[in-house]
Amino acid sequence: MIKTLIFDFGDVFINLDKQGAMDNALKLFDMQVFDEDMLQTNIKYEIGAISTSDFLDFYKSKFPKLEKTQIIQAWNYIIKDFPTYRLKFAQELARENKYNLLLLSNTNDLHIDFIKQNVSFYEDFKKCFNQFYLSQEINLRKPNTDIFEFVLKENNLKANECLFIDDTKENIDAAEELGFRVWNIDETKEDVINLFNIKNQLF
Incomplete structure (x- = not known):
């Protein structure tokens, strides 16, 4: 019962738009697939092992030409x-x-x-x-x-x-x-x- x-x-x-978010992010980052360190960072963020600030700093250091607002927008693109x-x-x-x-x-x-x-x-x-x-x-x-x-x-x-x-x-x-x-x-x-x-x- x-x-x-x-x-x-x-x-x-x-x-959610999982595929759209992935395609959008890969286009923004100019990549074909996500690097392993990106995947691991995403998981760490999802379980609270790193803060939002740490999460954004990681992506900013990896893609220095991007603004944090662009990174946040790409991250939230999935939500409809x-x-x-x-x-x-x-x-x-x-x-x-x-x-x-x-x-x-x-x-x-x-x-x-x-x-x-x-x-x-x-x-x-x-x-x-x-x-x-x-x-x-x-x-x-x-x-x-x-x-x-x-x-x-x-x-x-x-x-x-x-x-x-x-x-x-x-x-x-x-x-x-x-x-x-x-x-x-x-x-x-x-x-x-x-x-x-x-x-x-x-x-």
């Missing part, structure tokens, strides 16, 4: 719109109070600050959840096993009583190995508001 719903944020509630009907879906779930609601997202201060500035109902959305876990704040990230173990321990949960919803198969596979029920949502043709229709057999 499902007692807890654990949602990803990007491409579940807020729309947040449909209000998905907010209403989360609010209705919270009102019904049938499930323990958690959010578990790989994200960072620059992205969250951008969302706060551009999504007027961000705080209302956040209030829908009993726990709102952001990777940079808890120093853990998906798909690493320890982030799922952290969530289970912190909330005294059983994995087989949790449904984890995420758009990234790697994250889904990691959770499923630990016994979570899962929905690998395809954001190109599925919508989280249809959860109880698509995954009706789980409830």
Whole structure:
């Protein structure tokens, strides 16, 4: 029996443009692929191992001709719109109070600050959840096993009583190995508001 719903944020509630952001960044940096030190720096930033200032200083030193504002714009390019009907879906779930609601997202201060500035109902959305876990704040990230173990321990949960919803198969596979029920949502043709229709057999 499902007692807890654990949602990803990007491409579940807020729309992302992952490919567009990658293409835009590669064009800005005049590169074909990202260097390994860039990938590692991004991960460090996502788990709070380095500050926003350190993150920007790294990119500024690597691409000295760029302004920090250009780097920030490229970093935030991935974030698109947040449909209000998905907010209403989360609010209705919270009102019904049938499930323990958690959010578990790989994200960072620059992205969250951008969302706060551009999504007027961000705080209302956040209030829908009993726990709102952001990777940079808890120093853990998906798909690493320890982030799922952290969530289970912190909330005294059983994995087989949790449904984890995420758009990234790697994250889904990691959770499923630990016994979570899962929905690998395809954001190109599925919508989280249809959860109880698509995954009706789980409830």
